[in-house]
Amino acid sequence: MLDMELIRKDREAVATALAKRLDPAEVNRALDEIQRLDQERRALITEIDAERQRRKAEARAYAAAKRAGSAPESVAPEAERKQLVELESQLDEVQSRLRDRMGELPNLPADDVVPGGKEANRVVRAFGERPAIEKVRDHVELSRMLGLVDHERGVKLGGSGFWMYTGLGARLEWALLNWLIDQNIAAGYDFLLPPHLLLDTAGFAAGQFPKFYDDVYHLDRESAPRGQFLLPTAETAILGAYQDEILDTATLPLRRFAYTPCYRREAAGSHSDERGTVRGHQFNKVEIFQFTLPEQADAALEQMVTHVEGLVARLGLHHQTSLLSAGDASASMKKTLDIEVWMPSTGKYKEVSSVSWAGDYQARRAAIRYREAGGKQTRFVHTLNGSALATSRLFPAILEQFQQPDGSVLVPEVLRDRVGTDRLTPGR
RNA sequence: GGUGGCGUGUCCGAGUGGCCUAAGGAGCACGCCUCGAAAGCGUGUGAGGGUUUACGCCCUCCGCGGGUUCAAAUCCCGCCGCCACCGCCA
Numbered sequence: 001m002l003d004m005e006l007i008r009k010d011r012e013a014v015a016t017a018l019a020k021r022l023d024p025a026e027v028n029r030a031l032d033e034i035q036r037l038d039q040e041r042r043a044l045i046t047e048i049d050a051e052r053q054r055r056k057a058e059a060r061a062y063a064a065a066k067r068a069g070s071a072p073e074s075v076a077p078e079a080e081r082k083q084l085v086e087l088e089s090q091l092d093e094v095q096s097r098l099r100d101r102m103g104e105l106p107n108l109p110a111d112d113v114v115p116g117g118k119e120a121n122r123v124v125r126a127f128g129e130r131p132a133i134e135k136v137r138d139h140v141e142l143s144r145m146l147g148l149v150d151h152e153r154g155v156k157l158g159g160s161g162f163w164m165y166t167g168l169g170a171r172l173e174w175a176l177l178n179w180l181i182d183q184n185i186a187a188g189y190d191f192l193l194p195p196h197l198l199l200d201t202a203g204f205a206a207g208q209f210p211k212f213y214d215d216v217y218h219l220d221r222e223s224a225p226r227g228q229f230l231l232p233t234a235e236t237a238i239l240g241a242y243q244d245e246i247l248d249t250a251t252l253p254l255r256r257f258a259y260t261p262c263y264r265r266e267a268a269g270s271h272s273d274e275r276g277t278v279r280g281h282q283f284n285k286v287e288i289f290q291f292t293l294p295e296q297a298d299a300a301l302e303q304m305v306t307h308v309e310g311l312v313a314r315l316g317l318h319h320q321t322s323l324l325s326a327g328d329a330s331a332s333m334k335k336t337l338d339i340e341v342w343m344p345s346t347g348k349y350k351e352v353s354s355v356s357w358a359g360d361y362q363a364r365r366a367a368i369r370y371r372e373a374g375g376k377q378t379r380f381v382h383t384l385n386g387s388a389l390a391t392s393r394l395f396p397a398i399l400e401q402f403q404q405p406d407g408s409v410l411v412p413e414v415l416r417d418r419v420g421t422d423r424l425t426p427g428r
Numbered sequence: 429g430g431u432g433g434c435g436u437g438u439c440c441g442a443g444u445g446g447c448c449u450a451a452g453g454a455g456c457a458c459g460c461c462u463c464g465a466a467a468g469c470g471u472g473u474g475a476g477g478g479u480u481u482a483c484g485c486c487c488u489c490c491g492c493g494g495g496u497u498c499a500a501a502u503c504c505c506g507c508c509g510c511c512a513c514c515g516c517c518a
Contacts, residue, residue: 045478049487056487059499063446081498226508246475367476378475 001102001364004038007031017108020115020326030105037098044091051084103210106331107361113326113335120325121338127309128318130342131401138345139396140276143169145407146424148399149277161266161281168424172398172411173284175418176391177259180286180311184388187307189257189288194237196260197228202240205366207332207358208232215265230263234287235385242291243366246378252370253292253300257388260285273346276396283392290384291368294360297382301357304386305337308353311389315412317397318342320349334359339389341397352393355386 007014011031018027114120143149148169154162165173185191197219203209208216217230231237238256247254262285277283288307290300305321312319319341329336333356340349360380363369369378402410409424416422 042478045487049478052487055498059446060449062498066446369475376474 001361002105002108003360003364004034004102007034008038011035014108018105020109020113021106021331030101034098034101034105037094037101041091041094041098044087044094048084048087048091051087055084100210103204103365107207107334107359109326109329110335110357110359113323113329115327116325117327118325121322121328122325123320123322124337125309126318126320127313128316130318131344133344133400133403134405136344136400137403137407138275139343139399142399142403142407142409143276143396145426146399146409148172148424151276158281163277163280168419168421169395171419172415172424173391173395175415176389176394177284177286178418179415180389180391181257181259183311183314184257184286184288187255187288189255192234192238192241192256192258194231194234194241194258194260196231196237196263197224198231198236198240199226199228201243202231202236203229205243206236206239206362207330207365208236211331217263217265231260232264233262233285234258234260235289238287238289238385239362239366239368239383242368244368246369246371247291247381249293249370249373252381253290253296255288255290257286257288260287273343273348273350277392278350278396280392283390285390285392286388288386288388291363291381292384293370294379294382297357297359297384300382300384301335301337301355304384304388305339305355308339308355308386308388312339312341312352312394314414315394315398317394317401317412319352322349324354329356330354332356332358332361334361341393342401343397344400344403350393350397352389352397353387356384358383358385 002014015024015027015031022030109115114122137145140151146169147167148165150164150166154164157164181191200209203213203216212232216232219228219230221227234257237260238258241256242254261282263282266279266281271279288304290304292300309319309321319339322338322340324336324338336354336356338351339353339355341352343350359382362383363380368381368383370381371378398412399409402412404410404423407426411419411422411424
């Protein structure tokens with residue numbers, strides 16, 4: 001949610017920033033309607049408040065007269081009573097339309113975020129080199145040879161878009177998750193294991209709803225009268241956990257992380273780049289999150305990106321970091337950096353982490369505030385989130401980058417104790 | 429799932445239709461006192477919104493949403509949550 005006051009005071013700046021993501025004509029139409037509703041809203045509030053004040057005074061006078069023993073004043077005519085009810089319902093209507101329109105507006109991209117789509121993304125850093133591999137086998141083939149992932153039985157269980165880790169594959173996946181958990185703890189984040197079914201308020205707060213309502217799985221009203229949905233990322237849960245709270249300023253920045261599976265509907269149809277575990281309806285991800293003072297946000301973003309890059313580097317994977325353009329970043333974010341690993345089979349880089357700064361956009365939607373030092377005023381915190389990391393993308397990258405000519409795969413050193421072997425070998 | 433009890437401010441807690449514009453206490457902040465502190469005394473102490481150059485003024489909020497009434501923390505209905513017992517259950 002954007003700041004209504006900013007729209008009133010500097011509509012031009014808002015329109016300019018939004019034009020990086022949306023058609024300028026559309027932006028103007030949306031802002032026109034929002035400003036009209038805002039004015040209507042304030043006019044109605046002024047009217048309603050005055051009427052309420054009058055009535056309160058009347059009721060008090062009535063009570064005082066009754067106490068004094070004098071005859072009660074006559075009651076206000078029916079017509080006047082109706083009027084307040086009518087005004088209030090008008091206000092409800094206007095406010096709900098305003099909230100809807102405001103809720104649909106995306107965040108303002110940061111100054112250094114350029115307009116455009118994927119083509120406008122810019123690589124800002126790269127780490128390591130592309131491994132020289134003579135005869136590249138792709139991760140699907142390697143998993144099959146090594147018995148790491150059973151796609152057939154996964155589909156048998158969950159339908160298309162699901163898989164099942166097996167044997168050393170399950171151990172590798174679990175080792176990755178555990179290692180990531182330990183790394184995040186060491187980096188100062190507190191571990192959360194949240195519910196996987198969330199109420200709609202959490203989806204709205206994170207900015208997933210209303211825009212991506214259809215991209216997540218909703219429980220039917222029969223089995224879940226309150227319409228819970230399966231979380232598409234732990235970000236939704238971590239943010240939602242602090243909804244409507246005023247955080248103690250001394251505890252900021254508040255660093256949290258969570259492991260959850262992520263459930264996403266994902267458009268049907270397969271993509272040659274996205275076979276195997278690269279895209280599915282359920283995948284594992286460890287998510288880091290920070291609630292900060294506005295002035296801490298820059299440093300926090302930098303720190304989170306560096307932390308995530310360090311994780312990928314410690315696994316020994318060649319990767320790069322890209323600053324996303326306004327159109328490619330998610331709508332709730334001011335600025336997003338993707339950390340992408342090299343996939344030898346496709347000759348492309350694939351996102352393993354998206355680290356983003358939301359400014360106060362999510363905090364506004366979720367009403368998460370802090371009290372200004374020495375002041376009474378509450379302000380919205382800034383929120384930042386990042387994957388650390390998505391193992392379903394890490395897993396194939398490890399297989400492909402560390403494959404050996406004989407079809408075996410070297411296990412990253414940091415995981416060897418946890419996997420229980422240095423090398424994944426066919427026939428085991 | 430059933431039955432019963434409960435839900436008040438930062439916390440405890442009073443309040444069962446109108447001077448509730450929420451008692452009292454604790455905590456916190458500031459001041460007085462003190463060499464300093466404690467104690468004591470005094471003052472202040474929530475959130476959201478409207479309006480105002482400003483000081484301020486006003487509205488809403490007693491779990492949430494409706495209703496009754498000139499008037500609701502208080503009465504009625506629905507929901508949510510917590511506690512207890514019963515039932516069911518990996």
